Amino acid sequence: MTLLKTLVLAGTALAFAAGAASAQDTDAGKDWSTVVIGTEGAYPPFNFLDASGQLQGFDVDVAKALCEQMKVTCTFVTQDWDGMIPALQNGNFDALIASMSITPEREEQIAFTDKYYQTPPAIAVPKDSDIAEPTAAALDGKVIGAQTATTHLQAAESLFPDAEVRPYPTAEEYKLDIDSGRVDAVVDDVVVLSEWLKSDAGACCKLLGTLPADSAIYGKGIGIGLRKGDEKLRTMFNEAIQAIRANGKYKEVQDKYFDFDVYGS
Amino acid sequence: MKNALDPPLAATPPDVLPRRRPGFAGVLALGAWLLAGLSLVAYLAAAWNPDLLARYAPIYLSGLWTTIQLVAISFVAGALISVPVALGRGSKGFVQRDLSTAYVVLFRGTPFIAQLFLIYYGFGQFRDFFETIGLWGFFREPWYCAIFALALNTAAYQAEILRGAVASVPKGQWEGAKSLGLSRLTTLRKVILPQAAIVALRPYTNEVILMVKASAIVAIITVYDLLGETRRAYSRTFDFQTYIWAAILYLLIVELLRHATNFAERRLTRHLRR
Structure with a gap:
């Protein structure tokens, strides 16, 4: 195979890839x-x-x-x-x-x-926490857990700029870490947190309050x-x-x- | 048995091999790689996005720095732990031997992700115990847990590299040094280790390269290294080029390591060149 042939082949493959990407896919049929x-x-x-x-x-x-x-x-x-x-x-x-x-x-x-x-997001803290209210000032310097790649993580970062927000792979892991005291608060959907707090696993903690659902983050x-x-x-x-x-x-x-x-x- | 004093294969200059025209399969394979490379460059050129770069480049660099620190600190800590383990593995006392064998079997035989999870989340369940013995301050931090787990893991592999390399030096070297009246420590430092280093160099490089990539697992305990930051960038942009940039950075690290190894090998084997 000559270099020219290789290049032609490369060009064709690229054109094909570009075509596939821009094709208007429709499921009408x-x-x-x-x-x-x-x-x-x-x-x-x-x-x-x-x-x-x-x-x-x-x-x-x-x-x-x-x-x-x-x-x-x-x-x-x-x-x-x-x-x-x-x-x-x-x-x-x-x-x-x-x-x-x-x-x-x-x-x-x-x-x-x-x-x-x-449903709105909310924040939960351990029962003996000294965090009295869900404000940026009260969370200053605290560690917050949330699930990675979620809107709740983005919300935690934007609502509590002076806190350290740690991204966990799933909700299960941040629950383990608030129980062991590594994080001071967790942010997630109010329903997810309430269900957990009702269960035995959530006995450590309490709901501090719901958070405003910024539509720029949470959308529709x-x-x-x-x-x-x-x-x-x-x-x-x-x-x-x-x-x-x-x-x-x-x-x-x-x-x-x-x-x-x-x-x- | 191959004598360790024979020059290692890599020390032979490649250009003494007879040059051959590449076969059909070779051209095909090369063509495929060329194609992949060209498509990648074309894709990056097409997807070039200065805003994305300006926003995420600093984050990538901080992730890269995290990866480098993590690997460097754990590798050195692991090297220190590996010395007694390697000595134990070669020891005649069976308590030392069985303990270090158990250590190596345990850490090489289980996945790193499980070790990390157990050390971080598992130990977290025994907070009271760790507070009593005063170690909670250490185990509460994800960063320390990551280094601790990675160091323990790599120590098991490094111990095997070290043991194998020292064992590869012929017994006659020890005997010769002894006949000259050298102490055991001097023999080890001046005679055995320089020869063992030639054998161990490539496996050590392999281990560092594997660590660079394995370190990405620390994202499960919230330490965000290069790949962690990449995932974060991807989850914000849903743009695949975030992963391509990460791949390029990883490739750069590995290439640097490869060249550093070649350089180190040339230095270590300079007495073998004619």
Whole structure:
């Protein structure tokens, strides 16, 4: 092979790669009778694996209700939080139902349905903590734990600029570390924190208060992530969300987990 | 048995080998690499984003610095721990031998991620105990736990490198030195270690290279090194070039190490050149 041939080949491959990237993908002709749903499985009570390894949680039950409403067969796969968006883009699954906030940065990469719930972030501290209120001054010099690559981590960094914010791989690890006293406070969704504080594992700590949900960070609530161009599927999900909101199915699922309205206003 | 005084293979200048035209498979392989390299450069040129660079370059550099510190400190600490372990492995006393063998088997036989998790989160469950013995101040900090775990891990590998290298020096060298009236320590320092160093150099470089990459695991205990910062940058931008920049920085580190090793080898083997 000559150098020229190699270069021509390289050029062709590049052109091909560029073409594939910019092609307007559309799912108009696609038959969505089966949908693969990706979730994290480590974010109770929204999505988690129970003792027998089955996926449970609000996200999972909402997903099942939506699938039933759309009359499609759904299968579930779990995926680490960090790799969620690339996995969706690579086609490992078709819909991402994992309590993901609809943010401008994420919207550049993937499409979102309308929100299916919206709850504020909150901060929890050990019961004997000297932190009296969730303000920047009270958290000055303290160590805050949050899950890596989440909106809550960004919120913690922006609300408490003088604190040290440590990024944990999942919620499980920051819970271990507030228990052992390595972090002074943790920031996460109010529901996630409340559920944990109610359990034996959360006996160490108390809720200090909810935090303002800055829309620049939190966007428009929690939505279902889809590949850009899958407009037909997006319409199907949006209609199904409205339908289960209207027919009481959503409330049924919500009441199984929470005693308040998680949909938000 | 191969005599350690024979010049090692790498000391042979490559240009004495007869030059051959590359075969078809070689050209194909080379073409594929060339293609990959060109695509990468083209991709980076197309995705060139000064804002991204201005925003994340300092973060990358601080991550790089964290990686370098972590590897350098743990490697040296591991080297210190590896000396008694290597001595124990070669010892005739079976308490020393069994203890150091158990240490090596344990740390080489289990994944580093498990060791790190147990040392950090596991020890965290026994806070009262560590407070009583006054070590909580050490184990409470993720940074110290990361160094502690990485040093213990690399010590097991380094002990094996050290033991193998010392054992590769023929017994006659010890006997010859003894007949000249040299003390054991002088023999070790002036006769055995310089020869063992030639054998150990490449495995040590391998170990550092593996550590540079294994150190990325410390992100699970919230220490953000080069890869940790990359993941953070990616989670903000969802731009794949964040990973490409990290790959380039890792490649630079490894290339520097490779050249430093070649230089060190030339120095260590200068008496073997004719």
